[in-house]
Amino acid sequence: MANVLAFAEQRDGQIGASAREAVGVAATVAAASGGDAHALVLGGPGVAGIAGSLGAVGAEVVAVGEHDALAEYNPEAYVDVVVDRIRAGEYRAVVFPATTLGKDLAPRVAAKLDVPMVSDVTAIDASGAMLVVTRPVYSGKAFATLEVEASPAVLSIRPNVFQAAVRSAAGAVESFVPTVDPSTFRMRVVERRAAAEGKVDVSEASVVVSGGRGMKDPANWQLLEQLRDALGPDVALGASRAVVDAGWRPHGEQVGQTGKTVAPKLYFAVGISGAIQHLAGMRTAKTIVAINRDADAPIFGVADYGIVGDLFDVLPRLTSEIAALRSGD
Amino acid sequence: MLSGRRRRTCILDSGERELNVIVCVKRVPDTEARIRVDATGSAIDGSGIKFDISPYDAFAVEAALRMKEAAGAGEVTLLTLGDAASQETLRKGLAMGADRAVLLTGSVGLDGLATAKALAAELGASDAPLFLFGVKAADDDQQQVGPMVATLLDRPCVTGVSTFEVADGRVLCQREVEGGSESVEVGLPAVLCITKGPNEPRLAALKGIMAAKKKPLEEKAAQVVETRVRLRTLAEPPARPEGRIVGEGADAVPELVRLLREEANAL
Numbered sequence: 001m002a003n004v005l006a007f008a009e010q011r012d013g014q015i016g017a018s019a020r021e022a023v024g025v026a027a028t029v030a031a032a033s034g035g036d037a038h039a040l041v042l043g044g045p046g047v048a049g050i051a052g053s054l055g056a057v058g059a060e061v062v063a064v065g066e067h068d069a070l071a072e073y074n075p076e077a078y079v080d081v082v083v084d085r086i087r088a089g090e091y092r093a094v095v096f097p098a099t100t101l102g103k104d105l106a107p108r109v110a111a112k113l114d115v116p117m118v119s120d121v122t123a124i125d126a127s128g129a130m131l132v133v134t135r136p137v138y139s140g141k142a143f144a145t146l147e148v149e150a151s152p153a154v155l156s157i158r159p160n161v162f163q164a165a166v167r168s169a170a171g172a173v174e175s176f177v178p179t180v181d182p183s184t185f186r187m188r189v190v191e192r193r194a195a196a197e198g199k200v201d202v203s204e205a206s207v208v209v210s211g212g213r214g215m216k217d218p219a220n221w222q223l224l225e226q227l228r229d230a231l232g233p234d235v236a237l238g239a240s241r242a243v244v245d246a247g248w249r250p251h252g253e254q255v256g257q258t259g260k261t262v263a264p265k266l267y268f269a270v271g272i273s274g275a276i277q278h279l280a281g282m283r284t285a286k287t288i289v290a291i292n293r294d295a296d297a298p299i300f301g302v303a304d305y306g307i308v309g310d311l312f313d314v315l316p317r318l319t320s321e322i323a324a325l326r327s328g329d
Numbered sequence: 330m331l332s333g334r335r336r337r338t339c340i341l342d343s344g345e346r347e348l349n350v351i352v353c354v355k356r357v358p359d360t361e362a363r364i365r366v367d368a369t370g371s372a373i374d375g376s377g378i379k380f381d382i383s384p385y386d387a388f389a390v391e392a393a394l395r396m397k398e399a400a401g402a403g404e405v406t407l408l409t410l411g412d413a414a415s416q417e418t419l420r421k422g423l424a425m426g427a428d429r430a431v432l433l434t435g436s437v438g439l440d441g442l443a444t445a446k447a448l449a450a451e452l453g454a455s456d457a458p459l460f461l462f463g464v465k466a467a468d469d470d471q472q473q474v475g476p477m478v479a480t481l482l483d484r485p486c487v488t489g490v491s492t493f494e495v496a497d498g499r500v501l502c503q504r505e506v507e508g509g510s511e512s513v514e515v516g517l518p519a520v521l522c523i524t525k526g527p528n529e530p531r532l533a534a535l536k537g538i539m540a541a542k543k544k545p546l547e548e549k550a551a552q553v554v555e556t557r558v559r560l561r562t563l564a565e566p567p568a569r570p571e572g573r574i575v576g577e578g579a580d581a582v583p584e585l586v587r588l589l590r591e592e593a594n595a596l
């Protein structure tokens with residue numbers, strides 16, 4: 001029997017979908033290993049209050065480390081706390097969400113433990129003695145299936161791929177106060193510029209509305225913003241590199257090879273040609289819609305649904321139809 | 330082209346601590362490349378594929394060169410773990426303006442920690458205050474080698490850095506996080522993992538290409554540890570189901586909305 005640990009990231013006192021997915025994966029692997037899933041939450045004093053909800057997604061035990069220095073992420077504070085918990089637990093695997101935080105933290109933890117890690121996992125087979133995982137390589141142009149010979153195996157899982165489990169049980173919350181000495185930190189965050197209230201990041205949104213050079217002018221983004229608002233919450237704007245490089249949109253919105261990889265349930269590509277480097281970032285979206293006036297644009301090769309036409313005609317109509325649909329719900 | 334400075338026995342061991350930078354660069358298939366799995370089912374078919382410096386590594390080289398140019402001093406060294414073909418990639422970086430290069434010959438497959446150990450074995454002997462990495466290599470996409478090297482060498486490390494400035498032994502980094510950004514200050518020596526920033530990597534000019542031929546490129550065997558992540562199979566992604574053009578112009582919108590709602594269950 002072997003237990004599995006999930007690192008359940010909290011951000012601004014909220015446990016997001018990617019953290020719940022990590023707990024769900026831990027629960028699945030633990031079940032196949034005859035053990036339990038544990039979750040680890042780190043944050044400032046009081047963060048234990050949000051941790052109980054992790055029981056409902058599969059965590060038998062929720063360990064919560066509370067300390068002022070853990071309120072906001074700093075790897076100098078987090079790594080040792082996480083490593084200590086892992087060492088104490090004899091886990092078969094440790095699962096991180098492949099978020100910005102997870103991608104920063106997990107490799108440091110693996111290196112400290114002297115175990116390899118596998119990033120951005122999209123499938124796991126825990127039935128055998130050796131953990132077998134699948135992950136995209138070459139920007140999603142191929143998938144590698146790998147045997148991981150390590151104990152624990154450190155994994156990060158791609159957001160939006162795994163389902164969070166649902167069960168009607170509460171996890172046992174165990175709070176602890178780790179020793180953290182901020183005077184030893186070699187780096188510090190001097191300024192945080194948070195996103196606007198309620199704005200979701202393109203890498204985490206369940207629906208993405210992306211615009212490309214076909215939008216013609218940054219002022220026209222109001223058309224995409226209107227579509228985003230009509231689609232409801234959990235919708236983010238994305239962009240092609242062409243418009244980011246032109247300074248029309250911030251780099252944080254860029255989707256693709258040198259931007260973000262997204263796997264939303266619905267992706268709109270508006271005025272985007274569909275260059276291979278753009279596809280690298282969005283080809284695993286569940287449903288892809290393309291709006292482009294060029295019927296030969298490569299984006300139609302990956303789109304599930306396409307409209308050939310002038311986006312300036314199509315967008316307002318699309319926004320009003322979707323708004324009407326949602327208000328009728 | 331050593332600008333009259335004394336040659337050093339160890340390329341990574343440099344006298345002027347302040348401004349020397351080592352950039353880890355990897356040779357990867359060009360981003361345009363179509364990736365096909367070969368008959369063995371465990372490797373890609375390399376025929377017809379062009380290779381290049383991994384895109385984020387090119388941003389890191391550009392950042393290092395700009396830093397050197399702004400300071401008017403210092404040395405930019407490139408470090409690669411790879412096979413002999415990586416010489417070509419390193420020459421390209423030298424042609425962009427880097428001063429010297431080291432090629433560690435060896436292979437570690439998809440085990441990021443094994444790669445990190447091989448690089449750390451070399452970097453650990455250097456007192457260059459700044460090591461730069463790309464945030465991720467465009468073949469393995471692991472996003473782990475930089476922070477792993479930093480951890481192995483006990484250096485602080487900032488990831489996702491789009492721009493940075495060095496002053497008074499400290500680096501101020503601009504870093505992207507979900508839906509926002511932050512400024513992070515880190516003391517030297519440090520490791521930075523570079524993401525796409527405002528400065529497009531330069532193309533090598535003919536003069537740079539000529540100069541690169543004379544720049545030092547040292548080659549030596551990597552210290553490779555056993556790989557603990559083993560490739561079972563490599564597969565091409567499942568083909569997306571054939572899509573369809575719903576119609577032309579705004580008149581196609583109602584049908585699109587109906588399909589999204591009833592067929593795709595996406596609204």
Ligand SMILES: Cc1cc2nc3c(=O)[nH]c(=O)nc-3n(C[C@H](O)[C@H](O)[C@H](O)COP(=O)(O)OP(=O)(O)OC[C@H]3O[C@@H](n4cnc5c(N)ncnc54)[C@H](O)[C@@H]3O)c2cc1C
Binds near residue numbers: 241243256270312
């Ligand atoms: C190393 C490398 C990395 C890269 N990384 C990325 C990346 O991360 N992300 C990325 O996106 N790109 C990336 N690129 C760039 C990529 O190759 C393309 O140049 C880019 O994606 C093109 O952006 P676009 O589709 O907006 O512009 P274009 O290719 O110019 O396409 C504009 C489209 O808009 C359509 N259009 C124009 N007007 C209208 C209208 N009125 N109505 C409807 N349609 C209209 C046109 O038919 C055309 O298809 C990278 C390139 C390289 C070399």
Ligand SMILES: Nc1ncnc2c1ncn2[C@@H]1O[C@H](COP(=O)(O)O)[C@@H](O)[C@H]1O
Binds near residue numbers: 471
């Ligand atoms: N074989 C290698 N040789 C040199 N640098 C490498 C190598 N592999 C990875 N790196 C560096 O580590 C970064 C992250 O790689 P990865 O963790 O594989 O995505 C790359 O952008 C390079 O800077």
